[in-house]
Amino acid sequence: MDIEVTQTGAVTLVVPKGDLDMATADQMKRTLSDLIEKGQSKLVMDLTRVAYVDSSGLGALVAAMKQARAAGGNLKLCSLQEDVRSIFEMTRLIKVMAVHSDRQEAVASW
Amino acid sequence: MTADTLVITSESAELARLRSWLGEQLSVRGLDSHARSALQVAVGELATNAIKHAYGGRAGHPIHVSVASREDGVVIHVEDFGKPFDPALYHEPNLDELNEHGLGLYIAHRLADEFSFDLARERGTRWTLVKYQTGTNPERSA
Numbered sequence: 001m002d003i004e005v006t007q008t009g010a011v012t013l014v015v016p017k018g019d020l021d022m023a024t025a026d027q028m029k030r031t032l033s034d035l036i037e038k039g040q041s042k043l044v045m046d047l048t049r050v051a052y053v054d055s056s057g058l059g060a061l062v063a064a065m066k067q068a069r070a071a072g073g074n075l076k077l078c079s080l081q082e083d084v085r086s087i088f089e090m091t092r093l094i095k096v097m098a099v100h101s102d103r104q105e106a107v108a109s110w
Numbered sequence: 111m112t113a114d115t116l117v118i119t120s121e122s123a124e125l126a127r128l129r130s131w132l133g134e135q136l137s138v139r140g141l142d143s144h145a146r147s148a149l150q151v152a153v154g155e156l157a158t159n160a161i162k163h164a165y166g167g168r169a170g171h172p173i174h175v176s177v178a179s180r181e182d183g184v185v186i187h188v189e190d191f192g193k194p195f196d197p198a199l200y201h202e203p204n205l206d207e208l209n210e211h212g213l214g215l216y217i218a219h220r221l222a223d224e225f226s227f228d229l230a231r232e233r234g235t236r237w238t239l240v241k242y243q244t245g246t247n248p249e250r251s252a
Contacts, residue, residue, distance in 0.1 A: 019126060019129070020163070021126075021154060021158070022122040022158045022161065022162075023123055023125055025125065030146065052129065052147075052150065052151070052154075054151055054154050054155055054158065054214070054215040054217070055155055055158070055211075055213040055217055056214075058209075058213060059209075059210040059211055061156050062208050066207070066210075082144075083144065083147040083151075086148075086153065087217065090217060090220050090221075091203075091216075091217065092205040092206070093208075096208060
């Protein structure tokens, strides 16, 4: 999975490309954990280019969100595709994670 | 009812091949994109479950996935030959908590119109999913 990381002021923007499943969840979890440990705990993840998320992917995002919150930040998501959004709704993560409609809104929310 | 079958091995790198094959099978059978996506996730969860739990993360073991048409939709079997699923150990997740684990079977169950498992076998578990064509399930279209 390709994961682009860029800095926008105090916010770190993470843009993965590909499927977030058992095969890629560890890579995602490690990438986010490394950022948080380096002090980049204000995270926005743009999911525009992720068409598939399963429970392994959700687990990686929840773990990173907990770690970011413990460090005084958060992991905010944006631009979920419809089928991906339905998985977040089904598991009610849509209610407990910060989910924004687009990147600008998510970055501005900090 | 003729079925098409794919055999993958118990490695996470196989999951993308499974999704691709399943998408083609479901497209040929006329399922719309949302139903295809739902079943790709559901079947992916069962295959992931087989890799992690039935085979304990050991690579190289078979997982059979078959798809067959029926008058009102499709039926899919996902079959492994490892440690059988133990329903006594399964607890539905508390969705008011932040779950890092334990969502896979819940998601698979929710995405199918019918969901069952068969343990009356020499080894392993055979899961069965049914998805109705849009408009053919009287309970859901009511």
